[in-house]
Amino acid sequence: MTISLNHKDKNRVLNDDERYIPSEEEYLEAFHSIYEGLTPGHKAILNKLYQHSYFMIDNHRLRTWELSASAGYDGDSSGQIGILGAKFCKFLGLEYDEFRPPALAIISWFNDEINGYWYIELIPEAARAFKRFRLETVQSDK
Numbered sequence: 304m305t306i307s308l309n310h311k312d313k314n315r316v317l318n319d320d321e322r323y324i325p326s327e328e329e330y331l332e333a334f335h336s337i338y339e340g341l342t343p344g345h346k347a348i349l350n351k352l353y354q355h356s357y358f359m360i361d362n363h364r365l366r367t368w369e370l371s372a373s374a375g376y377d378g379d380s381s382g383q384i385g386i387l388g389a390k391f392c393k394f395l396g397l398e399y400d401e402f403r404p405p406a407l408a409i410i411s412w413f414n415d416e417i418n419g420y421w422y423i424e425l426i427p428e429a430a431r432a433f434k435r436f437r438l439e440t441v442q443s444d445k
Contacts, residue, residue: 322407325395330432333394338436345387347374349433352410352423356430364413364422384410384423 325333338346351373355365371380388405392398399405406412409429413422425433 322403323397324426324428325397325408327428327432327435329395330391330426330429331435333391334432334436335440336394337390338440341387341390344374344376344383345390348380348383348387349425352425353430353433353437356425356427357434364424366420366422370423381406 341349348370351365351370367380367384368378370384371378374380374383376383384406385404388408388410389399391408392405395408397405397408399408406423410423410425413424414420415422
């Protein structure tokens, strides 16, 4: 499984129609494989993304600084999301480079044309898989 670029225009990030999105089952396998090895900050990022996916009815998107605050990082969490995404890329066999950022393995970016801010949200397949993973493992550990 690799993400392929449109060869006519290599100097751009892939849009959602062009990128490969793993299945819910593939994400579930990835969570089972890599979750325990994640840092507390990366787990906090996933939990915040998950919360917005399921509990924020009107707005599933958040700013990267909101993720930073939830994970205890100073400043923007974009780099941490990239590191987290790279772990998913490695497990799922996805390639990444400057035009295919590793963060796109788990999130989507959105530019708000009115306020100019960038927002992110967990890919729906990843959100559903993380919900299942939490039900199977994290919550059963309590």
